[in-house]
Amino acid sequence: MTNKQTTVEDIKRIADEENVRFLRLMFTDIMGTIKNVEVPVSQLDKVLSNKMMFDGSSIEGFVRIEESDMYLYPDVSTWMIFPWESDHGKVARLICDIYNPDGTPFAGDPRGNLKRALADMEALGFTSFNLGPEPEFFLFKLDEDGKITTDLNDRGGYFDFAPTDLGENCRRDIVLELESLGFEVEASHHEVAPGQHEIDFKYADVIEACDNIQTFKLVVKTIARKHGLHATFMPKPLYGINGSGMHCNMSLFKENENVFYDENGPMQLSQTAYHFLGGLLKHARAYTAICNPTVNSYKRLVPGYEAPVYVAWSGRNRSPLVRVPESRGLSTRLELRSVDPSANPYLTMAALLQAGLDGIKNEITPPQAVDRNIYVMNEEERKEAEIHDLPSTLHNAIKELRKDEVMMDALGEHIYVNFVEAKRMEWAAFRQTVSEWEREQYLELY
DSSP states (O other): OOOTTOOHHHHHHHHHHTTEEEEEEEEEOTTSOEEEEEEEGGGHHHHHTTOEEEEGGGSTTSOOGGGOEEEEEEOGGGOEEESSOOBTBEEEEEEEEEEOTTSSBOTTOHHHHHHHHHHHHHHTTOOEEEEEEEEEEEEEEEOTTSOEEEEESOOOOTTOOTTTOTTHHHHHHHHHHHHHTTOOEEEEEEOSSTTEEEEEEOOEEHHHHHHHHHHHHHHHHHHHHHTTEEEEOOSOOSTTSOOOOEEEEEEEEETTEETTBOTTSGGGBOHHHHHHHHHHHHTHHHHHHHHSOSTTHHHHSSTTSSSOOEEOEESSOSSSSEEOOSOOGGGOOEEEOOOOTTSOHHHHHHHHHHHHHHHHHTTOOOOOOOOSOGGGSOHHHHHHTTOEEOOSSHHHHHHHHHTOHHHHHHHHHHHHHHHHHHHHHHHHHHHHOOOHHHHHHHTTTO
16 A cells, blocks of 8 residues: 655665565566565665666566666555565565666556556546456465365355355455555455455555555465465456456546536536546447456356446446446446456556546547346347447457557557567467367367
């Protein structure tokens, strides 16, 4: 969690008082993977004066070998001491932005790219973009050698409790750990599928919220290991049960005013909210590649398992892509339900913000709300209601991304080129793989 008041002097004092021995300098690569450079606390002055370098050519999608020197600029508000590593003194972390040797922000840094989107938002007169994420994950057992199995740790269902929910102790420890790190956990419960869990934490400014998502993943995986379990944020680890999503609740503010709320507007939503919604729906097929970035993501986006499949919105219906939760006033928000937890949060939120801002700039009016179950509508009824399908594969999603200049610009050229190339290679590798399903279907038959 960030502490906006933290200063360089505070960090030096706390590091000394708390016996911090190592510093973990964290950042996120284009694929959403958390990376870190660990240095002894003796390097603290060098770190805090933005002089710490690393080899950018070793990070996928960053730079080529001949331009590899990159600098880590720590965000002092992200200072945090991890509570679980104290054998040789404590370990603290700082989340960093990536800079070029000439002191300019590196165009391939996802966190820096989100800041670029926020500058566009501020140019339109808004002051903050808030995100409340709802990440889901599965807990699988480890075998006696510590290898990951596909054995679930329980047979629980939605909101079940012990003894059915054997993950309850693990989940409780995760919540306690998060709270000790400053998270305000709003809800923690078993999800619909066996072995599946959700922990919701309070919304925050989008940069802080994305930092929190990355910290959350680290904490969940670390605590699960202590319980002899493996936590995975893979979107659809098992056939026949629900996959894991990461619903994103979004709101736009001007100072202390939620600009999505209008007491006298239809559904008490403002014109700004409707235009933002219009942008979200217009660009949905293109940003799906960013919000659902793996081959496996599309095994979740199928009818029958609660994940959205169609581009539509509603106030109360849970089958469309965008839902407007009941709360109003400062809590007025739009909930995008397609995002899964394999997504890079910084890239996802840059894309969603730019989609919404495009809606505001061009006053895009969304189609009518769909308040009936879309899954029981036939193709003709969906067409009449202007309901389009989301892409059904990573390949199709990338094709949609390539056609959408607003979404390409949301990533910036460097990230866009590297992201698309990595996903093209992922799809090519998947296409060449022969699955167990194919052998079962065809080996004997043909």
